[in-house]
Amino acid sequence: MKPTTKEGVSFSVALGGLLVLGLGFPGAARAAGPVTPGAIIAETPTVTTLGVRWLVQDDDNRDASCLVQYRRVGETTWFEALPLFYVDPDGIASGRVVDQMLAGSIFDLDPNTTYELRLTLDDPDGGGEQRTVTQTTRRVPQAPADATVVQATPGDLQGTVNAAAPGTIIEISAGTFTGMLDLRWIAATASQPIVLRGAEDHQTVLEGNGGSYVVHASNSEHIYLERLVIRGPATNAAVVANNAVGLVVRDCRISAPSAGGHGIANADIQQPGEDFYIVDNVLNGVRNWPDPYQTGGVDPVAINVNGKGHVIAYNLITAWNTAVQLADRTDAFYTAESIDIHNNDIHQALASAIEPDGGTHNIRIYRNRITDCLFGVSTQPIYGGPAYIFQNVIYNPKRGAFKNNNEPSGVLHYHNTSIRSGDPLAAFLHATDRPVRNSIYMNNLFLGQGSRAIESWGNYIDCELDHNAYSAGDIRFTKDGVTCDADDLAHFTTLCGLESHGITVDLSVFAQSISFPVTIEEHEPPDIGLRPGSPPVDAGFVLPNLNDGFLGAAPDLGAYELGAAPPVYGPRTGPDDPPKNPPPPPVGLEVR
Numbered sequence: 325m326k327p328t329t330k331e332g333v334s335f336s337v338a339l340g341g342l343l344v345l346g347l348g349f350p351g352a353a354r355a356a357g358p359v360t361p362g363a364i365i366a367e368t369p370t371v372t373t374l375g376v377r378w379l380v381q382d383d384d385n386r387d388a389s390c391l392v393q394y395r396r397v398g399e400t401t402w403f404e405a406l407p408l409f410y411v412d413p414d415g416i417a418s419g420r421v422v423d424q425m426l427a428g429s430i431f432d433l434d435p436n437t438t439y440e441l442r443l444t445l446d447d448p449d450g451g452g453e454q455r456t457v458t459q460t461t462r463r464v465p466q467a468p469a470d471a472t473v474v475q476a477t478p479g480d481l482q483g484t485v486n487a488a489a490p491g492t493i494i495e496i497s498a499g500t501f502t503g504m505l506d507l508r509w510i511a512a513t514a515s516q517p518i519v520l521r522g523a524e525d526h527q528t529v530l531e532g533n534g535g536s537y538v539v540h541a542s543n544s545e546h547i548y549l550e551r552l553v554i555r556g557p558a559t560n561a562a563v564v565a566n567n568a569v570g571l572v573v574r575d576c577r578i579s580a581p582s583a584g585g586h587g588i589a590n591a592d593i594q595q596p597g598e599d600f601y602i603v604d605n606v607l608n609g610v611r612n613w614p615d616p617y618q619t620g621g622v623d624p625v626a627i628n629v630n631g632k633g634h635v636i637a638y639n640l641i642t643a644w645n646t647a648v649q650l651a652d653r654t655d656a657f658y659t660a661e662s663i664d665i666h667n668n669d670i671h672q673a674l675a676s677a678i679e680p681d682g683g684t685h686n687i688r689i690y691r692n693r694i695t696d697c698l699f700g701v702s703t704q705p706i707y708g709g710p711a712y713i714f715q716n717v718i719y720n721p722k723r724g725a726f727k728n729n730n731e732p733s734g735v736l737h738y739h740n741t742s743i744r745s746g747d748p749l750a751a752f753l754h755a756t757d758r759p760v761r762n763s764i765y766m767n768n769l770f771l772g773q774g775s776r777a778i779e780s781w782g783n784y785i786d787c788e789l790d791h792n793a794y795s796a797g798d799i800r801f802t803k804d805g806v807t808c809d810a811d812d813l814a815h816f817t818t819l820c821g822l823e824s825h826g827i828t829v830d831l832s833v834f835a836q837s838i839s840f841p842v843t844i845e846e847h848e849p850p851d852i853g854l855r856p857g858s859p860p861v862d863a864g865f866v867l868p869n870l871n872d873g874f875l876g877a878a879p880d881l882g883a884y885e886l887g888a889a890p891p892v893y894g895p896r897t898g899p900d901d902p903p904k905n906p907p908p909p910p911v912g913l914e915v916r
Contacts, residue, residue, distance in 0.1 A: 358450035359383035364443070366459050367662040367686050368598065368633035371435045374459045375662050375686035377427040378408060378443060386410055388447040390426045397438040397458065404868040405430040408443070409710040409734065411685070412762040412786065417705035417731035422684075427710055429686050431869055436463035462633075465548065465572045465601050467493050467519045478528065481520075482506065491516035496552075498527035504558075505530055505539045512546040514570055522551035526577050532558035538581060539563040542595070546570035556581030561628075563588045567595035573602045575895070580609045580624055580644065587626040587644070591651040596631030596659075603637045604895040609644035613672040613696055614722065614844045623675065625649045630682075634663045640894040642671040647694075649679040650687075661685045669894035670694045672846065676702035676727055677718075680711055687711040691883075693893040694718045695849045696841075700742065702727035709734020709762070714870060715883045715891070717852055718742040720841035724753040725770070728782070733761040738867060741769045741852050741882040743831075745840045750779035751795040759783040767864040767871070768792045769882030771831060773840040776800065777813060789822045791865045793829045793881045825865070827881075833858040849893075854886045861886050 360381040367375030378390060390408035395401055408426035416422050426445070433439065438460040446452040473493045476484040478501035484494055485505070490512035512518040522528035532538040534557045541547055542564055549572065554562045558581035565571045568590065578587045587607045590597040607626040626644040627636055630651035641647040647670040650660045660683045670677045670692060676699040680687045684707045693716070694700050700718035703711060704727055711734060718725045718740065725742035728735070744751070751772030754760065759782050770777075770792060777797035784803050799810040803820050810816035817824050831838050836851040854861055864879030866872055871879040875887040884890055 355384045356387075356449045357382050357384040359388040359445065359447040360451055361445055361453045361455075364455060364457055366457060367429075369459055369461050370633060370635050370662065370664045371462050371464055371601070372433050373429055373431055373662075373664055373688060374433060374439060374441065374461060375427070375429040376408070376441065376443070376457065376459075377411075377425050377685055378445065379423050379425045380445070381424060382451070383424070383447060383449075385449070386412070386424075387449065388426065388445060388452070390446070391444040392428060392430065393442040393444075394430050394439050396434075397440055402442065404872075406867060406869055409736065410762075411708045411710070411734055413708065415731065415759070415761050415785065416707055416733055418707075420707045422708040427685050429688060429710070429712060431688070431690075433461050435461050437461050462599065465514075465517065465570070465574075467491075467517060467548070468515065471516075471519070475523075485510065485518075485520065488518050490518060490546075493519040493521060495521055495523040496528045497523050500529040500531050502531050503533050504535050504537055507539065507541040507544045507547050509543045510547060511544065514546055517546040517548050517570070517572070519548040519550060520552070521548070522553075525551050525575075526553050529553040529555065532556045532562075532581055534558065536560040537562070537564045541568050541571060542566040544568045544571065546572075548572040548574065549576055550574045551576065553577045555579040556585060558582060558585055561586040561589040565590045565597055565600070566592040567597065568600070569598045571597065571600045571602075573600075573605060575604045576606075578605060578607045578626075583610055584624050586624060586628045588628070589625070590629040590631060593630055593651055597629060597634070598631050599633040600629060600631075601635050602627060602639065603635065604639065606640045606895060607644070607647075608642055609672075611643045611645060611672065611674045613643070613674065613846055629663075630660050632660065632662045636663075636665045636668065638667045638892070638894060638896050640669045641673075644673060645675045646679050647673050647677050650682055659684050660687065663687050665689045666691045667891055667893055668692045669849075671696055673697035676700070678702070680706065682707070683711050684708060685710065690714045690716065691891045691893075692716045693849055693891075694721070696720045696847055698722050699727040700725040702729070703732040703735050704729035705732040706735050707733070709736070711735045712738070713740065714738035716740045717849070717883045718744075719850055720744060720847055724755060726754070728754050728760045728763075729756045729758055731758050731761065732763065735760075735763040737763070737765045737768055738870060739767045739864070739879075739881070739883055741884070743771045743838065743840065743850070743852075745773045745842045750774060750776040751797070752778045752792075754780040754782055757782050759785050760787060761785045763787045765789045766791050767867070767879060767881050769829070769833075769860055770794050771829070771840075772797075773842065777828070778816070789826070791825045791863065791881070792823065793827045793833075793860050793863070795830060796828050825863070827859050827863060829859050833860050852882065853884050853890070854880055854882065856886060
């Protein structure tokens, strides 16, 4: 097998560096021992992403690595993905027990397609093995072409739903249904769903009457809500779906049902959901930027879920405490895994825009645009990971792009762009004394206005920072128990051994004029396209399956690649129309 090269860049060299980076736990002195391969666990697939976990034992010094290659079944060409991430079982928050494993995801796959994954486990001390597993991505949820279509009015909607068989589309005429629509225990199938669809775009209103919920879909299976307006008054949520499977909420307009009510909720950790598909919606809250404490501590969340297999994408979410949240708990039996949160357009999150708090393995947060928030992405904590956070744009995170509180472990931050002002005024800020473990920051662009480029109040244990760009300033950072007080980035590298490829930049790196968000009013998302010839261009590290479709000599730093079209954020066209931005074809390192 020989990796290809692109414009003079050796993928084999880059990939070899990645295998060393963050996977060998250099801060821990451990005895050598050959790895014993265990079971491979296939994650619940999503529409465009697959994930695996390979359990291992006896690798005491944890220097094993696992290359990942993939191809569609029936094709001959293999592509490289990111190698599996070594999940460190030590120091997990809340006393959680995590198995020793290597785990990871493959992105931007075709829906409803079967792939072979070739996993090559290698340990310098012996015990390596190669295995091939087969997995299939889920199809994009759609009603079958031969579905039975029945007409309903808001007045007879509940009765029509109660009589519907799997494989039925209920087209609801314009008007208002008042009360709680009861979908509990209604069971359809993935191939024969029951679809509740507005006959006209957003002219059918489901309106609460002051009860707990507007739509109660708990314990349902494969129910679709499309082209509807869902609003309060309701005390708890517009849509609740505890213990539901295959819920689809698509192209709906959802308003906060009350000052403290959620939009879409599966927040009961004893009743997790599975395979939700929440896309192309508009969710409007009632919070007023920028005061996060104005309603006495209530915490309305636009989309609040737990479980596995969920896709939350292409939504416009405005004026909630939190836009997307995993129902985090420290319960030893709680898991949240294999969840995709991508291409959402998020404004005015008075707490954190996205909170995968309590996530375990293969949590993926990517290509979101976040404007005006207290924190961009909160990881307090992640239980081992990997949690992928990449290619997100975060403008005006008042207290920091990432909230690394409560001892997260296994968080991978790649190609994010953050522009902030605040107090303290660090471009990269970790404002808690709790440690961060086994995490990587690479190819990010952190711009801040103030005296420090990097400030960490907590200890970063077995973490790596490199190939990032920062505003100028001094640095205070603690790595593996040693605090580095550096005058600048070069001094930081000398003292701490990090950021040997890091660079110092300013706002002139962007093609358009951008200002620091020093005022408290609402902001429009800026254009963060890079200026040709600016220092972040071609300064990145090659990450197979994430950026190896780069243009130029190497990947660019930050969320946007110069010359490539930016992502689509927020709702696309309706569910019956082809999307503006279909999933891209697989991008990976071809192996000949």
